Amino acid sequence: MKTTDLAAVLEQLRQRNPLILSLTNTVVQPITANMLLAVGAAPVMLNDAEETEQLLRTCANGLLINVGTLSRPQAEQMRRAVDAAHAARIPWVLDPVAVGLLSFRTEFCRELLALHPTLIRGNASEIMALAGEAAGGRGTDTTEESAAAVHAALQLARQFGSTVLVTGAVDYVTDGARVAALGNGHPLMTRVTGVGCAMGALAAACVAAAPDAFTGAAACAALIGIAGERAAARCPRPGSFAAALLDELDAITPADMVHHTRFAG
Amino acid sequence: MKTTDLAAVLEQLRQRNPLILSLTNTVVQPITANMLLAVGAAPVMLNDAEETEQLLRTCANGLLINVGTLSRPQAEQMRRAVDAAHAARIPWVLDPVAVGLLSFRTEFCRELLALHPTLIRGNASEIMALAGEAAGGRGTDTTEESAAAVHAALQLARQFGSTVLVTGAVDYVTDGARVAALGNGHPLMTRVTGVGCAMGALAAACVAAAPDAFTGAAACAALIGIAGERAAARCPRPGSFAAALLDELDAITPADMVHHTRFAG
Amino acid sequence: MKTTDLAAVLEQLRQRNPLILSLTNTVVQPITANMLLAVGAAPVMLNDAEETEQLLRTCANGLLINVGTLSRPQAEQMRRAVDAAHAARIPWVLDPVAVGLLSFRTEFCRELLALHPTLIRGNASEIMALAGEAAGGRGTDTTEESAAAVHAALQLARQFGSTVLVTGAVDYVTDGARVAALGNGHPLMTRVTGVGCAMGALAAACVAAAPDAFTGAAACAALIGIAGERAAARCPRPGSFAAALLDELDAITPADMVHHTRFAG
Numbered sequence: 001m002k003t004t005d006l007a008a009v010l011e012q013l014r015q016r017n018p019l020i021l022s023l024t025n026t027v028v029q030p031i032t033a034n035m036l037l038a039v040g041a042a043p044v045m046l047n048d049a050e051e052t053e054q055l056l057r058t059c060a061n062g063l064l065i066n067v068g069t070l071s072r073p074q075a076e077q078m079r080r081a082v083d084a085a086h087a088a089r090i091p092w093v094l095d096p097v098a099v100g101l102l103s104f105r106t107e108f109c110r111e112l113l114a115l116h117p118t119l120i121r122g123n124a125s126e127i128m129a130l131a132g133e134a135a136g137g138r139g140t141d142t143t144e145e146s147a148a149a150v151h152a153a154l155q156l157a158r159q160f161g162s163t164v165l166v167t168g169a170v171d172y173v174t175d176g177a178r179v180a181a182l183g184n185g186h187p188l189m190t191r192v193t194g195v196g197c198a199m200g201a202l203a204a205a206c207v208a209a210a211p212d213a214f215t216g217a218a219a220c221a222a223l224i225g226i227a228g229e230r231a232a233a234r235c236p237r238p239g240s241f242a243a244a245l246l247d248e249l250d251a252i253t254p255a256d257m258v259h260h261t262r263f264a265g
Numbered sequence: 266m267k268t269t270d271l272a273a274v275l276e277q278l279r280q281r282n283p284l285i286l287s288l289t290n291t292v293v294q295p296i297t298a299n300m301l302l303a304v305g306a307a308p309v310m311l312n313d314a315e316e317t318e319q320l321l322r323t324c325a326n327g328l329l330i331n332v333g334t335l336s337r338p339q340a341e342q343m344r345r346a347v348d349a350a351h352a353a354r355i356p357w358v359l360d361p362v363a364v365g366l367l368s369f370r371t372e373f374c375r376e377l378l379a380l381h382p383t384l385i386r387g388n389a390s391e392i393m394a395l396a397g398e399a400a401g402g403r404g405t406d407t408t409e410e411s412a413a414a415v416h417a418a419l420q421l422a423r424q425f426g427s428t429v430l431v432t433g434a435v436d437y438v439t440d441g442a443r444v445a446a447l448g449n450g451h452p453l454m455t456r457v458t459g460v461g462c463a464m465g466a467l468a469a470a471c472v473a474a475a476p477d478a479f480t481g482a483a484a485c486a487a488l489i490g491i492a493g494e495r496a497a498a499r500c501p502r503p504g505s506f507a508a509a510l511l512d513e514l515d516a517i518t519p520a521d522m523v524h525h526t527r528f529a530g
Numbered sequence: 531m532k533t534t535d536l537a538a539v540l541e542q543l544r545q546r547n548p549l550i551l552s553l554t555n556t557v558v559q560p561i562t563a564n565m566l567l568a569v570g571a572a573p574v575m576l577n578d579a580e581e582t583e584q585l586l587r588t589c590a591n592g593l594l595i596n597v598g599t600l601s602r603p604q605a606e607q608m609r610r611a612v613d614a615a616h617a618a619r620i621p622w623v624l625d626p627v628a629v630g631l632l633s634f635r636t637e638f639c640r641e642l643l644a645l646h647p648t649l650i651r652g653n654a655s656e657i658m659a660l661a662g663e664a665a666g667g668r669g670t671d672t673t674e675e676s677a678a679a680v681h682a683a684l685q686l687a688r689q690f691g692s693t694v695l696v697t698g699a700v701d702y703v704t705d706g707a708r709v710a711a712l713g714n715g716h717p718l719m720t721r722v723t724g725v726g727c728a729m730g731a732l733a734a735a736c737v738a739a740a741p742d743a744f745t746g747a748a749a750c751a752a753l754i755g756i757a758g759e760r761a762a763a764r765c766p767r768p769g770s771f772a773a774a775l776l777d778e779l780d781a782i783t784p785a786d787m788v789h790h791t792r793f794a795g
Binding site: 026029030038044047048051054058244246247248251 | 292293335337339363456457458504507
């Protein structure tokens with residue numbers, strides 16, 4: 001993988017302005033929509049299952065399923081969304097927030113896993129729990145380094161035909177054959193609610209603009225990581241950092257991605 | 266219409282501190298409440314239909330209905346809210362987000378339209394779709410210039426006795442007899458989620474403080490447009506712009522509205 | 531009470547990183563999570579009652595119940611949460627938003643009151659309404675000075691065995707025996723939606739880190755008040771103030787609390 005491949009994803013994303021439907025938790029809806037807008041995508045969120053199906057049949061380019069504040073009616077909306085995304089050949093991302101910790105979402109994520117997500121995004125605890133390797137973290141916190149989850153990510157990728165993005169100090173992407181490790185980012189990104197969850201939505205946008213999910217997921221990790229580093233350099237506290245992160249996602253260019261993407265490991 | 270009439274609306278709004286009940290989509294609730302607070306109004310949001318009716322009977326001064334993340338229970342809450350607003354003679358604003366694109370909300374907006382909203386706020390695609398002229402945009406995006414929707418706005422105003430505010434690079438207001446065109450604003454306002462939706466809530470506050478809905482809607486367009494221009498001049502990127510917009514809504518004075526309102530066309 | 535006792539709460543909070551489950555209104559979820567993260571706690575929010583019980587049985591350290599956008603299903607989730615918190619001996623905070631104004635939540639808050647909240651946080655109107663002394667304010671606004679509610683706070687504390695935090699220009703804390711008055715804070719804190727509501731969540735975090743609820747509540751009032759003063763000194767308008775408040779909650783040290791806490795009255 002070359003940095004020019006990742007830069008091309010950003011360029012395509014801004015040209016195509018993909019419409020990303022995020023079925024996500026209520027806590028992170030504003031930052032999810034704002035991060036999509038900042039980077040050049042178009043956000044939409046819905047509560048009604050029929051409207052969800054109709055949008056996916058007509059004009060959506062990507063779908064995020066994030067189970068952070070899952071309810072029974074939302075689970076049903078999500079099932080119908082995944083079916084509609086499959087029918088319309090739209091890429092979809094599963095973000096299994098806190099899987100392994102809480103039974104309802106754990107069973108639901110296993111059910112969705114069997115429907116072959118285009119991309120799975122999670123922290124190390126979540127990816128390991130999803131693969132049956134560990135019991136999961138505490139809420140959205142991970143108790144593991146991302147490297148510890150590479151084995152689980154490979155297993156998930158091979159078993160379900162999904163690309164997997166493990167986020168952490170180093171982000172790992174695998175499609176079951178290749179593994180890429182990206183080293184951009186900053187710890188402040190975990191001190192603002194929703195940056196991780198919004199990354200799932202941005203990953204859907206990047207995959208919609210990329211030649212394949214592996215390249216799209218890697219571009220997403222580089223994009224947010226570089227923007228996060230730049231925002232933290234200017235604003236070392238979380239409130240102003242959150243605004244600066246949006247500013248940097250707006251400002252970042254494909255040339256920035258060519259020059260500042262750091263492969264790790 | 267004179268700029269002093271618009272300035273008087275802001276002055277009255279700050280004196281009266283109207284309580285605005287926003288039944289709106291979950292994505293934009295925080296920015297809606299914060300824009301109301303910044304300009305000098307008082308926000309309230311509710312989920313329960315009985316509480317909604319009780320608040321409208323007792324102390325609300327304006328009501329916003331925004332269908333962005335409409336659900337079946339919320340539609341029922343909204344129906345009861347509109348009935349209660351009529352009974353209490355409280356002005357109400359309909360924001361028909363993405364009408365024409367999705368069937369459930371399109372039927373629901375037509376149903377509400379027949380109840381004669383005090384004000385309808387939408388982008389060109391939404392106003393044209395509501396009037397039956399076009400199929401609507403893509404989510405919250407408009408595919409039309411606002412001028413293209415003036416005919417539809419006049420038709421809606423005349424048929425339903427509503428004032429109509431078409432927002433875009435130029436904002437048009439009509440009560441079916443008069444048309445005002447206002448040229449303030451900045452493209453960054455479309456790069457922050459909820460600025461357009463919050464404009465519906467601010468329009469409810471302005472109408473509650475104005476001698477009539479036409480003057481109130483025009484004051485709202487000028488107010489947000491001028492604040493947006495000033496915020497963009499200081500903060501040209503979307504994250505810091507969002508905070509600056511709230512600062513400018515807090516700072517703007519009636520004298521600013523007299524001197525900086527630009528009538529267009 | 532000494533300022534070193536309050537400083538020790540902040541120190542403990544940062545060491546223990548308590549996990550706070552906030553069942554709160556949808557408007558303030560992002561700022562609630564961000565204020566918890568800024569100060570050093572870990573936020574989690576859930577919609578499903580079974581998941582709520584499971585989290586409280588396994589890893590939550592504190593619980594907030596805020597009725598701002600109460601619905602019938604959420605009331606049921608909250609009942610089960612309070613039972614689970616009692617069973618697990620986890621401190622819980624009741625924030626009776628707009629109690630006295632709307633019947634559904636007023637009855638529900640009375641029901642929860644009988645379950646002996648560890649802490650009750652409200653403005654003067656809410657505390658007086660909860661004690662049966664007055665009809666309540668207008669939405670989240672208080673119509674009374676906080677001193678007027680000290681009698682009601684003492685009565686609630688004695689009758690229900692709860693600690694009570696009355697917030698306003700002066701914040702009062704009582705456990706029925708002692709009363710502490712704290713004078714930190716800034717009026718801008720009422721111009722940003724959710725600062726008051728998030729204070730309930732921070733109070734849960736402080737109580738989880740304190741030797742008792744009285745000390746925890748006082749530490750919370752001092753902590754937010756000092757951060758608010760510092761943020762307002764740098765950023766006198768509400769949009770930039772909101773970001774600065776998070777920055778100051780991140781920056782504040784136990785030594786700051788020792789030197790800048792102001793006892794009032």
